[in-house]
Amino acid sequence: MREETTVYDHRKLGRELGLFDTDPLMGAGLPYWLPDGATVRHALEEFIRGAERRAGYRHVASPVLAKRELYEISGHWSHYSEDMFPPMELGGERFVLRPSLCPHHALIYRSRAHSYRELPLRMAELGGMYRSELSGVLGGLTRVRAIQLNDAHIFCTEEQVADEARAALELIGGAYRALGIRPARYRLSLPGAGGKYVADPAMWRRAAAVLADVLDASGLAYEAVEGEAAFYGPKIDVQIADGAGRESTLSTVQVDFHQPRRFDLRYIGPDGGRHRPVMVHRSVIGSVERAVAHLVEHHGGAFPAWLAPTQLVALPVSEAELPAATDLVRRCLDRGLRAELAGPEQGSLGARVRAARLVPYQAVIGAREVADDRVALRLRDGRRLDPLPADEASARIQAMVDGYETALWDVDAPA
Template sequence: MIDHRKLGRELDLFDSDPLIGAGLPFWLPAGAAARREVENYLHDLERRHGYQHVYSPALGKRAMYELSGHLANFAGDMFPPMPAGEDELMLRPSLCPHHALIFKARQRSYREMPLRIAELGQMYRQERSGVLGGLSRVRSIALNDAHIFCPEEKAAGEVAGVLRLMRESHAALGLRPANYQLSLRGPGKKYGGDDESWARSEALLRGALSDASIEYAGKAGEAAFYGPKIDVQVVDAAGREWTVATVQIDFHQPERFDLSYVGASGARARPVMIHRSLAGSMERLFGQLIEEHEGAFPVWYAPVQLAVLPVGVDSSFAASAVAAGLRAVEIRDGSLGARIRAASKVPYIAVVGARDEGLVSLRLRGGRQLDPMPGAEAIALIRAAATIR
């Protein structure tokens, strides 16, 4: 593996500037193009599996974080309050309080359960400057997040469904988890809720892992303050472990926010809140994907899918490729060999000569060359390869 901080800058995927600040990288056009494709994929995957997408503000009143328990248990990772008239506003360190209030905004019925609310949302954490690095640990975080509200008897099935979606999305992205971790309470930290609810949460997660035949290790002290969680771990180029996906059981915040729905009997019931992220933050995810693929992303989310290298003075193939929906770029400067080397991370290279009579010579990433074919056939081949599998 090559460190994503080095490779990401060499490939113009992301950068940073002292005037913006530490832990606040910005995405350059190539990185933004790849990220957008991954975001669209995750959005569509979630929709196909019953998630409803929302938008919520990245700010909230101090009182909301007092109610959720974040200020009591997580204040050291939050930015300080900002005066706003008679109120104090804070940048959110997570999306769950907002989603709890979205659930509470309407009277809910058991017929809506499970209610799956998803958002690619911005959140902020006041990480210490000494731990910041590249895309792996940042202060401004775009999180692929969701919260599932359901009766307790449906929680195990929902966690199982999340684990399946994790595996599907990781396979599509070319992401290789190193291990699964069951994150539990540990000494020296504050946690919400009571021992009985924590035991129920832990039993649900252990059961889901067992049913899915997933090997895991328990790790004390890594739980969220409101409940235990399953964390999917990856290892970076330096051998450090990072969490890239998670699913968590929470009895605590539904109680704090007094969430309820009308059950089949007409009586009010308390839902369980399941927190889950299939791919974590876009920042940490891409830090890992850059290293996993060494910048040579799968065709479907490669920033450039096709590099066109004209041998003659003119070529219409780049324009036709763009019109067909491919992300194509034309490279004219330098010798043919130099241009091929410059496009080494691009999945397909098309060498187009003035005497080829409409035929295109496609070179695959890695050096293999295909027989000359008509331009339309070449475009169809690349579009088929770009289909997410």
């Protein structure tokens, strides 16, 4: 497989692998997903939803547009409108494609009364949002105009903020391990000069102090950088780097005292009084588009098995083994694996093996394997395993996939 010095460009490789493409009639910054790319995207989305459920999040779904008034209340219109699409007139009202999910989640929280006993309330959504990016900065999947964002907002007491931010960092770390990637560095993003940020110095100091304490307590090296905060609050940015060393932000944790005040969010405290919650904004994998771009470049298309578009390919040596290979594919599909058949009509066995070089598991089936109901597995990294019973092979692959393992094979797994 690839050498560590190889530098991949996801814009080229993603098209070669049939993951995504663009069309002038759709427009710049609006890529579409081809079947294999959509499979990677959906696997990534299912993974993050499962991780969030296990961490105590509840999922919601909200519209991709709302009245301009919503973003006036949140502060997006006054601080961020240059990056938003212009309003659409409809029935005498003005609607805007959302640039962020947080105002919608604030309204969902506000729609019900809440007690301190419910907090922290963790609300998550994989939702669409839109940025009016200039055509000159658009490129591949990293800078797009239509974004599918892995977003979440935790509504909690001020005493709970540090624990929730720390837990969010741990969730990010676990996701990176499953994805086989590493952060380039951690950044504490603070406000800079000018009118870009909410004018409330005391609020900024409180929020920044919490995040700095969380980073210090987590033992993570970081640097504070001014001018990189959200307009409403500071954030921890988890930076990634491509093969050329160019950095971008993938994951964030933000503390927000501003929007709970703007939306007059409340909860009933143990004293029976009405108190203001804090919003912790948190994204584990950021936008699905940027995450896939980084994964394509980092892995060179050789994704972890659980993320691969095709996880197993069955390779009958000749037409005589075709029924057994077809049956193996069916067994794997029944287990929820993504399996395909590459029969002799597609060329010699060697040619088919080469064509499937990025598939994690290649199951070669010859006359001996048919007689014993076994498969000879070739792993993507070049290893060849002794023939295994077909059901055992598919069960062990399923266990690796279900466990989101980055290794291809566990030699110590029980038979």
